[in-house]
Amino acid sequence: MAPMTYDAIVVGSGISGGWAAKELTEHGLKTIVLEAGRPIDPAVDYVEHVRPWEKRYRGMRNRKQLERYQPVQRHTGACDEYASKFFVNDLDNPYSTPDGKPFYWIRGRQVGGRSIMWGRCVYRWSDLDFEANAREGVGVDWPLRYKDLAPWWSYVEKFVGIQGRKEGLAHLPDGEFMPPWELNAAEARGREILLQKFGGERLITNARLAVITENHLGRQKCHLCGTCYRGCITLSYFSSINATLPAARKTGNLTLRPFSVVHSVIYDPQTRKATGVRVVDGNTKEMFDVNAKVVFLCASALESTRILLNSATAEFPNGLGNTSGELGHNLMDHIMDGGAVGTLPFARDKREVGRRPDAIYVPRFRNVKTKQKDFLRGYGFEGRAFRQGWERGSEMSGFGAQFKRSLIGDLGPWQMDFGGFGEMLPRHENHIEIDRNLVDAWGIPALRINCAYSENEKKMQEDMVVTAVEMLEAMGATDIKPYKEDNPPGLVIHETGTARMGRDPKTSVLNGHNQVWDVPNVFVTDGACMASTANQNPSITYMALTARAVSYAVGQMKRREL
Amino acid sequence: MRRREVVQFLGAALALPFIPRRAETAIKLGEALHRRLADVPFRTLNREQQALVTNIAEMIIPETDTPGATSVRVPEFIDLILTEWASEDERAPFLAGLADIDKRAATLGASRFVDLPTAKKAELLTALDGARDDKTGAGLAFARLKALTVYGYFTSKVVDQDILKTEMFFNGYQGNVPFTPAV
Numbered sequence: 138m139a140p141m142t143y144d145a146i147v148v149g150s151g152i153s154g155g156w157a158a159k160e161l162t163e164h165g166l167k168t169i170v171l172e173a174g175r176p177i178d179p180a181v182d183y184v185e186h187v188r189p190w191e192k193r194y195r196g197m198r199n200r201k202q203l204e205r206y207q208p209v210q211r212h213t214g215a216c217d218e219y220a221s222k223f224f225v226n227d228l229d230n231p232y233s234t235p236d237g238k239p240f241y242w243i244r245g246r247q248v249g250g251r252s253i254m255w256g257r258c259v260y261r262w263s264d265l266d267f268e269a270n271a272r273e274g275v276g277v278d279w280p281l282r283y284k285d286l287a288p289w290w291s292y293v294e295k296f297v298g299i300q301g302r303k304e305g306l307a308h309l310p311d312g313e314f315m316p317p318w319e320l321n322a323a324e325a326r327g328r329e330i331l332l333q334k335f336g337g338e339r340l341i342t343n344a345r346l347a348v349i350t351e352n353h354l355g356r357q358k359c360h361l362c363g364t365c366y367r368g369c370i371t372l373s374y375f376s377s378i379n380a381t382l383p384a385a386r387k388t389g390n391l392t393l394r395p396f397s398v399v400h401s402v403i404y405d406p407q408t409r410k411a412t413g414v415r416v417v418d419g420n421t422k423e424m425f426d427v428n429a430k431v432v433f434l435c436a437s438a439l440e441s442t443r444i445l446l447n448s449a450t451a452e453f454p455n456g457l458g459n460t461s462g463e464l465g466h467n468l469m470d471h472i473m474d475g476g477a478v479g480t481l482p483f484a485r486d487k488r489e490v491g492r493r494p495d496a497i498y499v500p501r502f503r504n505v506k507t508k509q510k511d512f513l514r515g516y517g518f519e520g521r522a523f524r525q526g527w528e529r530g531s532e533m534s535g536f537g538a539q540f541k542r543s544l545i546g547d548l549g550p551w552q553m554d555f556g557g558f559g560e561m562l563p564r565h566e567n568h569i570e571i572d573r574n575l576v577d578a579w580g581i582p583a584l585r586i587n588c589a590y591s592e593n594e595k596k597m598q599e600d601m602v603v604t605a606v607e608m609l610e611a612m613g614a615t616d617i618k619p620y621k622e623d624n625p626p627g628l629v630i631h632e633t634g635t636a637r638m639g640r641d642p643k644t645s646v647l648n649g650h651n652q653v654w655d656v657p658n659v660f661v662t663d664g665a666c667m668a669s670t671a672n673q674n675p676s677i678t679y680m681a682l683t684a685r686a687v688s689y690a691v692g693q694m695k696r697r698e699l
Numbered sequence: 700m701r702r703r704e705v706v707q708f709l710g711a712a713l714a715l716p717f718i719p720r721r722a723e724t725a726i727k728l729g730e731a732l733h734r735r736l737a738d739v740p741f742r743t744l745n746r747e748q749q750a751l752v753t754n755i756a757e758m759i760i761p762e763t764d765t766p767g768a769t770s771v772r773v774p775e776f777i778d779l780i781l782t783e784w785a786s787e788d789e790r791a792p793f794l795a796g797l798a799d800i801d802k803r804a805a806t807l808g809a810s811r812f813v814d815l816p817t818a819k820k821a822e823l824l825t826a827l828d829g830a831r832d833d834k835t836g837a838g839l840a841f842a843r844l845k846a847l848t849v850y851g852y853f854t855s856k857v858v859d860q861d862i863l864k865t866e867m868f869f870n871g872y873q874g875n876v877p878f879t880p881a882v
Binding site for chain 1: 874
């Protein structure tokens, strides 16, 4: 068939693709969004209010089906009996890893991508993060500083709708916040105690969340059902489906094409630009081309890089835009599963009404003012104080009428959980490449992922356990249970890097505006672009970078530089 | 608790004339009941195991002024999990553990747990409750049975809707609401 022609192509409709679509269409560009997966209809697909008794295994997961079709995806908690449909079928979407070096690649292929199931935590970076690579001689220097991105964070935050508490921390800058949910009685008491005992260095603050507490741009404030990862019929948390794609549609400039698996970027050696992309129809498996003046790759970090690796030409034998040799390299995730949980001695006479999806955050305190001997960078804690209610019954001793009454009428003591999320350093040897012996269900060459945590991350994880226990002890907690799990990278689902930004085309794939050095009308604005990960949850940064890159691209197009 | 509505619901669902009020009654009903429930076939637990599981589940969460484990079909849920969800590595030790419970009953003067007098049953369950960390045998079976009973009970429609009265819509979050346990 004859190629379809648009002003702009966006590959992927997740967090980054949704923003690219909104910004490009609002700038008047006729834009096609190519989404590999199926369409999502909130009225049918959102399942946040489905109760356990409506599911065959009461929410205990369809274990055998997961083992068979989603042996990788099942490792993440959200891939459960309600929401497993939002995660890929691993049989259709294979990848390989070396023996003994697993990587859990958790993916969502549908309109909205992983913005449907994301964790909704949004934290800005500071120059402590942007300058770290240069200061320590790790990886390459970011071509950005806080002042470059701050206005774009503000821009996206105002649209996203974010609740948060201003703390005035230099290393975790405040954003554009709407009022947060209050801390519960136990968290509030914990905050007071930590302020006293750690002089503000270890701080319990309200989680900063892309979940609105006031009606916002046609979306209703959160009704606190507590299970955001399954969808939200009131559109209260931010996702592409709930916010950016409807905004893009309103312009009249959007074409959204589901079941469009992008194979590669088409490069014209005469003009040294991309002419468009090659697509495999997800249903018919027919191949077709889409042409455009500019291409935004927002397919998720590893998928965007996979497309570039699969776009090799005579001029770029190792992948399009890979003059530097860094394409596919410097893969990162975060490190988690270090922390502790304990029983708090206070607030037994208080309960909560409403179920917050997320509760508290402890901003990074390592390598901020003082220097750690055994690791670089730092970590923050996500957590909450909670009462188990009836769920404590399986571990509580007793049985019979009194046991039953207690499970129905009491809630158990407050427990506090601190779970660390730490930075992973960029390392050249952590890389992805095309596996020449493996294709996906659409015949597209698949990835081989080579990635492992280093000693720096492992030391950091050990420290998470120590400091979480210290905070619980400071609160007078009893029955403190430290935990540390040795999970493969990928499981935090913050995979980033593989097409890093930089200041020098010899050592980076993208310039400071997410533009491929070698092919100026191709932009990569998802997690692939990251030169480091900091310890903050990354999505809001992808959003800001995407909006900034679109603004830059549109300026270049107006000046006829693209 | 709107007891009458619950009774009506369960009556319709189970085609039962009434809800058993006590564990003993429930067990006496057991075999006759299961013969009548041809549409709810147990696929893993045999008749003796059904009676044992039902008896213990009802002792963990008995019928009081609110329904017990049997009324909300916890034994059927346990059978479903054993049949479709558990692996053979989990199922076999559980079933062996059930057999062990009957063996323990033999030391207390009855060939099967269900034939023990109430006080002896409670005595044995108290001992098993203290042995929930055991990796095999009666302690393991009781630990699993207890976890599944609690889970199956509280995730049942009746308990979720009529006893816990789970709500989905809140007008804002409150984290500091006075609370007195009702126990």
